[in-house]
Amino acid sequence: EDQVTQSPEALRLQEGESSSLNCSYTVSGLRGLFWYRQDPGKGPEFLFTLYSAGEEKEKERLKATLTKKESFLHITAPKPEDSATYLCAVHLSGYSTLTFGKGTMLLVSP
Amino acid sequence: DAGVTQSPTHLIKTRGQQVTLRCSPKSGHDTVSWYQQALGQGPQFIFQYYEEEERQRGNFPDRFSGHQFPNYSSELNVNALLLGDSALYLCASSGTGYEQYFGPGTRLTVT
Numbered sequence: 001e002d003q004v005t006q007s008p009e010a011l012r013l014q015e016g017e018s019s020s021l022n023c024s025y026t027v028s029g030l031r032g033l034f035w036y037r038q039d040p041g042k043g044p045e046f047l048f049t050l051y052s053a054g055e056e057k058e059k060e061r062l063k064a065t066l067t068k069k070e071s072f073l074h075i076t077a078p079k080p081e082d083s084a085t086y087l088c089a090v091h092l093s094g095y096s097t098l099t100f101g102k103g104t105m106l107l108v109s110p
Numbered sequence: 111d112a113g114v115t116q117s118p119t120h121l122i123k124t125r126g127q128q129v130t131l132r133c134s135p136k137s138g139h140d141t142v143s144w145y146q147q148a149l150g151q152g153p154q155f156i157f158q159y160y161e162e163e164e165r166q167r168g169n170f171p172d173r174f175s176g177h178q179f180p181n182y183s184s185e186l187n188v189n190a191l192l193l194g195d196s197a198l199y200l201c202a203s204s205g206t207g208y209e210q211y212f213g214p215g216t217r218l219t220v221t
Contacts, residue, residue, distance in 0.1 A: 100152030
C-alpha cells in the first residue's frame with residue numbers, strides 16, 4: 001500500500017487557469033512534508049518544506065498548505081514554464097530518508 | 111556555491127557488468143542519499159551515508175553498495191546489472207536540516 005499518494009496523475013491547464021495538486025499520506029510520525037519540482041530527465045528541485053498542520057508557504061505562483069493527512073500545492077495563474085512533474089515526499093520520525101509519491105505531471109498550454 | 115554534482119551524466123552498460131556512479135554533495139552538507147527513479151515513478155530510496163557509514167538502507171538487493179569518502183563525496187556501485195536496473199539514479203545531500211537537495215542524476219541504460 002502506497003504511503004504517499006498524489007492526485008491527479010496528470011493535469012492539463014490553460015495559461016492563467018488556477019488549480020490545485022493533492023498529496024495525501026497514510027503514515028504517522030510526520031517530521032516534514034516536502035514539495036519538489038522535476039523537469040524531464042533532471043533531478044528534483046526543492047520547493048517547500050511544511051512541518052505542521054495549518055502551515056502555509058508561498059513562492060511566486062505556488063502556495064503549499066498542510067493538514068493532518070494531506071497537502072495541497074495551489075498554482076495561481078500558471079504559465080507554460082510551470083509545466084513539470086511535481087513530487088511530494090514525507091520525512092517520518094525514526095527515519096532519515098524521504099518517501100516519495102509518484103508525482104503529478106502538469107502541462108500548462110499557452 | 112556549487113550544488114550537488116553527479117557523474118557521469120549518461121552511461122550504457124551490458125547485463126552482468128558492474129557500474130560506479132559518483133556524487134559530490136552541496137557545500138556544507140555531510141549526508142548523502144541515493145535514489146533510483148524509474149520512468150513515471152517517484153524516486154525510491156536506496157541508502158544513505160553519514161560519517162562514512164551506511165546509516166539507513168531501502169529495499170534494494172546487496173548488488174547495490176556504496177561508499178562515502180572523508181570529503182563527504184560518495185559512490186554508488188551496482189554489480190551484476192539487470193535490465194531492470196535501467197533508471198535515473200539521483201544523489202541528494204543534506205546538512206543539519208531535513209531538506210534534501212538533489213543533483214542532476216545519472217541516466218543508466220542496461221542492454
